[in-house]
Amino acid sequence: MFYFCVIFTCLVFNALCDEFDGGKAPRIVLNDGNKIPAMGLGTFLGFDEHGVKKVGERESELPATWALNSGYRLFDTAPIYRNEDQIGLAVRNSGIPRDKVFIVTKLDTHEQRTVIPALKRSLKRLNMSYVDLFLIHFPIAFKPDSDEYDVVDYLDTWKGMEEAKRLGLTKSIGVCNFNMSQLVRLMANSEIKPAVLQVELNLNLAQNQLLNFARNHNITVMAYKPFGSLFSSSSEAPPPRTNDPILESLGKKYGKTAPQITIRYLIQRGVIPIPKSVHKERIEKNIDVFDFELTSDEMDTLDKFNKNYRTVWPSFWQDHPYYPFEQKDVPDPNIFHGGAKEE
Numbered sequence: 001m002f003y004f005c006v007i008f009t010c011l012v013f014n015a016l017c018d019e020f021d022g023g024k025a026p027r028i029v030l031n032d033g034n035k036i037p038a039m040g041l042g043t044f045l046g047f048d049e050h051g052v053k054k055v056g057e058r059e060s061e062l063p064a065t066w067a068l069n070s071g072y073r074l075f076d077t078a079p080i081y082r083n084e085d086q087i088g089l090a091v092r093n094s095g096i097p098r099d100k101v102f103i104v105t106k107l108d109t110h111e112q113r114t115v116i117p118a119l120k121r122s123l124k125r126l127n128m129s130y131v132d133l134f135l136i137h138f139p140i141a142f143k144p145d146s147d148e149y150d151v152v153d154y155l156d157t158w159k160g161m162e163e164a165k166r167l168g169l170t171k172s173i174g175v176c177n178f179n180m181s182q183l184v185r186l187m188a189n190s191e192i193k194p195a196v197l198q199v200e201l202n203l204n205l206a207q208n209q210l211l212n213f214a215r216n217h218n219i220t221v222m223a224y225k226p227f228g229s230l231f232s233s234s235s236e237a238p239p240p241r242t243n244d245p246i247l248e249s250l251g252k253k254y255g256k257t258a259p260q261i262t263i264r265y266l267i268q269r270g271v272i273p274i275p276k277s278v279h280k281e282r283i284e285k286n287i288d289v290f291d292f293e294l295t296s297d298e299m300d301t302l303d304k305f306n307k308n309y310r311t312v313w314p315s316f317w318q319d320h321p322y323y324p325f326e327q328k329d330v331p332d333p334n335i336f337h338g339g340a341k342e343e
Contacts, residue, residue, distance in 0.1 A: 036272065134170035
């Protein structure tokens with residue numbers, strides 16, 4: 001029965017399973033020929049009253065270790081997360097060969113003029129010779145060690161990304177938080193097409209137009225914030241919550257939790273979810289989603305939760321010429337400066 005499930009999963013996702021991988025998620029072929037697991041672990045701990053949360057001793061290493069033991073083989077980190085060193089340590093201590101673990105890190109907004117040195121600093125923190133995927137974290141740039149905007153054309157930054165791939169410092173390159181017009185401009189002026197686009201995508205924010213565009217151009221979409229408002233206590237956030245009758249009914253049918261149904265929904269849309277958790281049981285459950293399939297009618301039902309509702313909307317940056325999202329009449333407080341918390 002287990003063997004049947006493995007074969008079934010590979011066929012459903014048009015992916016490649018690696019019998020020596022040891023992971024639960026099948027691998028998807030990117031447009032550059034490299035393979036990426038169909039699901040991973042997000043590692044950003046979020047914000048507190050001081051801004052980006054400081055990472056305590058083993059606070060990221062332990063969840064990454066639990067994830068590796070549970071069959072995760074994809075980890076998403078970034079310099080601003082302040083945990084590249086802990087993710088690298090977890091991978092080294094796992095005993096799993098480096099080439100079986102897919103590491104994603106990003107180019108910081110303060111380093112868009114110095115792509116190669118920035119990546120080398122990340123590699124030093126990770127204690128690795130290469131990453132599997134290097135992403136421009138945001139089209140917006142800031143001057144080094146400053147909150148002052150820097151207008152760096154992302155086309156120039158992308159040239160540095162292409163060079164990083166040519167040098168073998170990263171196997172694949174891509175972007176985060178780029179909108180469709182920015183992607184069009186980037187592809188029209190680049191030698192190497194982005195392999196991955198990482199954006200917020202969940203039941204509340206379907207990103208249908210952007211997702212269709214990416215599919216048409218063979219760009220794989222990775223979803224941060226894959227649970228949307230599932231765990232939100234805000235009255236302004238749209239449904240569903242974990243106790244939603246629809247999710248509970250599907251969970252009962254398949255013997256799964258509401259978060260598992262949500263993750264499965266995204267995977268069947270061809271999206272790579274990277275749910276974040278620091279709880280061992282949740283980490284283990286989140287990846288246990290490759291033994292069932294939602295029907296087309298059930299997918300259509302879940303589609304109806306879309307309200308184009310963003311949980312990540314940094315409108316405090318909207319004066320920057322490369323800001324990629326919708327404008328607000330009154331921008332929100334800058335959560336990087338503290339005093340405000342991300343939902």
